[in-house]
Amino acid sequence: MRLKSIKLAGFKSFVDPTTVNFPSNMCSVVGPNGCGKSNIIDAVRWVLGESSAKNLRGEAMTDVIFNGTTHRQPVGQASIELIFDNTSGKLVGEYAAYAEISVRRVVGREGTSEYWLNGAKCRRRDITDLFLGTGLGPRSYAIIEQGMISRLIESKPEELRIFIEEAAGISKYKERRRETESRMRRTLENLDRLADLREELERNLQHLLRQSQAAEKYAEFRAEERELKAQFLGLQWREHQANSKVSQQALTDLDIKQEAERAEFERVGASIEGTRVSLAEATDAFNTVQADYYSVGGEVTRVEQALKYEQERRATIESDLLQTREGLQESRGHLNADTERLSSWRSELESLQPMLSEQRGAADSAAGVSAAAEEAMTQWQSQWDEFNQRAAGPKQASEVQQSRIAYLEQVLQRIHERGGKLRKELEALANEDVDRDLPELEAQIRSGEDAVKAQEEALLQLDTEVAAQRAGIERLRDEQDQARARLQQLKGQEASLQALQEAALAEGDVTATQQWLADLGFSDRGNVYEALQVQDQWTTAVECVLAARLTGVCTESFSQAQAVFDTAPAGASILAAGEVGTGVTGTLAEKVVGPASVLSVLAGVHVAENLVTAREQLASLKNTASVITPEGDWIGCGWASRPSKTDAGQGIILRKASLDGVAAEISGLEASLETINQTLAELQESRRANEDQRRAGEATLKRHVQEQAAKVTERGARVAAVEQTRQRTAQLQADLADSGSQFETEQASLAAARSELQVAIEQMALDGEQRAALSQERDQLNRQLQTAREQAREARDNAHRTDVRVQSLDSQAETVASSIARLEQQVEQLQGRVRDLTEQLPVGDNPDAELQSELETLLAQRVDAETALTAARQLVSDNDHALREQEKLKLAAEHRLQSIYSELESGRLQQAERNVRIENLEGLLRELEVSPQEVVEGLPEGASEPEWQVKVERVAARIARLGPINLAAIDEYAKASERKTYLDAQDADLQEALQTLEGAIRKIDKETRSRFKETFEQINSGFAELFPRVFGGGTANLEMTGDDLLDTGVAIMARPPGKKNSTIHLLSGGEKAMTAIALVFSIFQLNPAPFCMLDEVDAPLDDANVGRYARMVKEMSERVQFIFITHNKITMEAANHLMGVTMHEPGVSRLVTVDIEEAAQLAAS
Incomplete structure (x- = not known):
């Protein structure tokens, strides 16, 4: 499987539809910086499912859409399509039979992405699942972009493990494990919720059982309580009737007493009015005298305050004058002392100036001698650096060749051992029969899928029926509740109408009439x-x-x-x-x-x-x-x-008509309620039957699904094993051939390394003699330089100390001069202050005599006014005393009258309360359907309220001890028991499903451990082999950071030739890049991805390392398709096809393709 072409449209700088073809396994993308080369790699990463805009060098996913230039408008969407050649059948599953695979992704300005697989719309998950185990993915080892080399080599052990897992093909197992764990979490959550429901139901069941047992006792106690309450109310009614007659007579006596007290109260009030007139006249006379007294007192206060102010002012001036004279004397003393210090310091400064000039001259002379010695030492150091630079070459060559010889000897040994292992593994693979029973397993899976589909359809039909039945039950229950509520309302209305009718019919003396009719037989x-x-x-x-x-x-x-x-x-x-x-x-x-x-x-x-x-x-x-x-x-x-x-008779006829209408409606509702109850019972029975059938169907479906999952897992494992065996066989054969040719190459390299080592040793012996002569010259120059430096430092220190003393004296003299000026100004200010205060002092022996005379006159006037005020105050006091005595008499009469009134009102209120209590008691007895007279007549002899209250409270306590009574507890108990049985069955099903999921995880973990260990060992072996080839020596290996193969991290240990670094981070940028290249290529040797994309991986390498990198890529291109971006001419030379990306129009990338072989033929012709 290989990448055939990429179709770009509207993606980043590729605004026009562009097709990038990859006709060979060595295609190079070249072009100046910023022309859009890396956008091709971003496009591949994006289509494979990258969801982070940051990893695509953007802030939002819509940033991948062409955003326009100064001459171009933005486009509305970006589209990328990858075309894969699958003639080798590397993909497994439903797409294995396709010779060509098309993967496309489209994103619009609204930010939503769409994925297409072979022209059919699909999910992102389908794309990632398609490439699981192939080494392809948005962040796999097949795409190495700028900076990823350093991130790869410096990544955490947990991050590096991901590459090993992808190479091992266990990423799909991890995905299945995550899905299984998610199902387990949901199952555990369901179990927790189910446990809570079952626990709550268990408590409710026990509670309902107790309630049903308490219902019968409640009815019995309520009847007894009703009878005792009626008797207790009768006793209270009899007691209140007797008390009412006694209180009425007491109220009449209080009315007579109240009238007598009211007459006495009015007589005392008339006497008080006369006394108040006399008090008002005395008060007016007192106010006049009091005003005269306050006027004289005010004048006395004014004169006293003026006299006090003059005395305080004179004392303040005398105190300020004394303090000012003391300050003047102190300032003159400070002024004399500062003048003497300034004269002394100026004399010392005159003596130090000549000494400072001599010391500065001596320091300049010593500095010239020291500079000459420094120059001599610098010239020697230049000679020494030139010698060391020239002598380092043979030494470094010797170390390199020694490391290379040791490495080549190890390589030859490993090649020999590896060849033996490869032959044994080929023999073992040839004897395996991994595709046995695979067709039969495929047939079983197809049959199982049909059974699962049929069962799911049956369950769906049952779910529809149950949902409809539940909706019908809920509707009928609503109708039932409404009918019951209406029936209860009508029965209450009927009882109220019946009670009113009976009360209307019972008015008058009906007892004798009823008895007469009964005697005549007319009842x-x-x-x-x-x-x-x-x-x-x-x-x-x-x-x-x-x-x-x-x-x-x-x-x-x-x-x-x-x-x-x-x-x-x-x-x-x-x-x-x-x-x-x-x-x-x-x-x-x-x-x-x-x-x-x-x-x-x-x-x-x-x-x-x-x-x-x-x-x-x-x-x-x-x-x-x-x-x-x-x-x-x-x-x-x-x-x-x-x-x-x-x-x-008021309303009797109308109530009879209402009673007839209510009775008819009650009859109709009872019939309707009976019909609803019957329909509801039939519907519930049908629903229970369907639910039982559904539970049985779910159990069957779960069994089919479990069996199907086990078969699918087994098929996937067998298919993967067949594919892995085929790939491993081809890989072993290729590795065995490479091992032979490599053995011969390494033997020749070993002989050349030994020859170069001998030449380097001879040159190192000649360099040793020259090193000894230069060392002797260095010691003599060091002694001369040290002596000159000591003399220059001593002269410089002497001049510095004298200079510091001169600067200190200058500063102190300047400070004292400022202080003298400030003190002279202060003395002048204090002298002026003394003169001002002396002028403010009053003149004469007794300046306050006039105020003192005026004060004595006013004091005599105040004594006369005080005598008149005392006489007026006494008159007011006498009248006021008389008024208070009369008001006391009035208040006493008022209190007696109020007491009688309060007693009268209290008696009336109590009488009204008794009447209300009697009416309330009669109303309560009517509610109990008995009359007070009947209850009183039926009471036994000696019955008392306390005794009957105890009986009522005792029965009420029994009812209270029963707690809240639920009369519908029996029906609710049956429904809760049925639900408990159903939940118990669900719990058992979930527990069984949980055990199945745990078994699946154990099986996945076992397979993951096995594959990871095998892959790790193979990649480690390949890494240890490729690293010396990349560096020309050194050692490297991978190490696990933990003991658990499921989550252990992977660390890289690498030591280039001649280095003993303790960590990978101590390597240079170029060394890190070469180490990462060796690791990635070792992964490709084990599980090559369909293609490998390298973005300027060779940027940190020098020409020698670039050459080795290009040769290694060339060798591996026989099995892997390479697409690399580069600026290095050496790497370009290794490519079969060059694709140039240009940006002739600013912001718009275009493609130019060159066939290297065709171009060479044209150049030759």
Whole structure:
């Protein structure tokens, strides 16, 4: 397999469609810097799946699209297509039968990439999978770009391992291992989630079991609690009724006492008003006297402050004058001392100047002697360097030849040993039968694929059915919940209506009437309102007219009613049922359908739509007639009535109609709910059957997939083994032939190296005599130079010390002169300050006498004002005391009145609270469907509230100990048990799948270790062989950095001839490049990629090494296709075809191709 051509369009600088053909195995791309040569290699890397824009020398993936020039517009997309010749069948799998493989990648401005394989759109993953194990990839050893040589040789052990893996063909195993590990992680995550669900279900199951057991106890305790609560409420009702009568009498007594206290309170209030007037007059007189007192006090304060200010000012001036005189005396002392120091330093400076001139002259003379000695030593060093440079040649040649001889002897030994190993390995490969049973395995795989596909289709059909069933179940459950909620609502509404109807029917003295009807045998007869059909608008009017008759009993005939009516108790009502008919037009009977006896009562009442119409209609009727409206407003001759909300029978007919409607809707909902429950049960049973069938199908599918995966893995291993055996056989035969020719070449090289070593040894003996003479001359010159340097340094130090002292004295004198000027200025300022302060001192013996006299006068006035103020204050105090005493009396009366009022309000509030409690207790008893009188009558003798409260609390505690009660616990327990069984089965399936994946990883690891070890040893052997050929000597090898073959790194150890470096990083740039070339070529010897691209690999090499590099590439081109970019003429000479890249138009690359053989023929002709 080889690269046939590259088609570029819109990629970087190749804007025009360009086809780069590679007709031979030695094609060189040449051209000036910046013309776009490396873009060809970037194009190959990009098509093979490179996803990092940085590795393509860009910032974003869209940077590979031509971005325009000054004369060209940008294009919208970039396209690269690689054409491979696969006539050798190197690719395995479905594309092995294709003689030509096309791989294309296209990217647009939106940044999305598209991949095409033989004209079919595919994924990036398909491209990388296609070349797994072939040595090709976006970052494989087959593409060596600028700078990659140094990165390769300096890469970390883990990064270098990747090249070994690619050569070993185990990158596809690593990819499968990653996929398997990803499946294992997902399986473990599913197991964790499943374990959480199972644990939660287990807890719920135990909880539901306890709840179902507690449900029966709950019902029993609730019934007992209901009875005890009713009795306890009855006891409370009886107690509050008794207390209410006692508190009412106490409230009456408090009202009388309150009136008496209120009269006393008003009398004290009138007395207080008179005292307040006297207090106001005394307060006004006090305010006037107090104002005079404050005025005199202000004048006293003013004079005292002025006197104090004058005294403080005089003291401050005297203190400042004393401090200024002391400062003046101190400044004059400093001035005298500085003047004396300045005179002394100037005298010393005059004596040092002549000495400094003499010392500088002596230093200049000594420096001239030292410079002459330095020049003599420099001339000798030049002679010595020339000698060493000339003498290093024979020595280096001797070391090189010694290393070369040792290396060649080792090479000859290794070639001999390697030949024996190659022959043994060829014999072993010839005896292997690796392609046995491969056709049968292919047939089994195809059969397995059909079975898996059929099973997957069946599972998909089941999934569709189960999803539809689950959706139906959810819909039915929603309908079920809605129906149950509506049914519960209707039953509550029915119970409320029924309770209201029973309460309306029970008003009045019904007990005696019921007993009377039971004695006559009429207790099963219906009520009157049950036999009526009333138009909705007129139900209120009918109820107003019939009133208590609505709750009466219907008999079979009027005679029967008359016969029994004589014994009827008060409040009883009996009507004959008779025939059902309709009433007279215009009367209330017209609006009703019912017994004739009822219609006769309603026939005397006319109807009107409103009161206005009713009044007009009543004027034309007889005096005995009456008119009623739909709202129940009923008027007659001289009377009128309007119903209240509490009238007997109010709403009975309307509630009966509502009850009938609610009952009908409840019946319909119960039937609908029964249908929903039946449909839901059938659908759930069908879903469970489908899920059981699906689980069985999944188990079958999983078994098929596992078997299929094992067969596919085995087939891949066998195909790879067959291909590897074929390639290895061809490689061994070629290596065996190369080994023979190489043995003869190395023997000749060994003889030449020994001859050159003898010549170098003889020259080294002659150089030794000249070295001794030059060494003696060097010792004499060193002694002279040392003496001159010491003398020059001593003279220079003396002059320097004197110069430093002169500069120091100059600086000090300048500083003291500045200080003297500053002190003279300071003395002058202090003298002026003394004069100013002396002038500010006051003159005279007693300057404050006038202020002192004024102060004494004001003090006498303040004493008189203070006496008047005391008398006025006493008058105000007396009046105020009297007022406070009277207010105390008023406050005491008010407190007594407030106490009585509070006691009265508290009593009223307590009485209201008792009434509310009594009403609440009666309401609670009604909710329990019992009356207070019935409960009190049924209580045993000696029953008390504390005793019954204890009983109620005891039952409530039993219910509380049961905790929350779930009446639907049994059904929920069954559903949870079913789900637990299903999850347990899933857990078992996942555990089995996890074991299968672990087994697959162990198998992959075993194969990876075996292949990596074998490949490493072969590459190491080839590297150790190629390195001396590249360098002309030296040793190199690969070392594993760890013990585990699955993740160990690989380190390079290389020692060129004559060097004993401890690390690869100590090598020069050229040596690193040659070492990397040897390693890459050793990989190609083992597992050659379809082609190798080299981008200016020879740049750091000198001509000699470039020649060896070119010869090695030429030799390997017999088996590997090489495409290399170079600027070196030696490398160009080795190429069969030259492809020149030019940029005649700025920013646009074009291709020019030259056939070297054809060009040579043209030149010869």
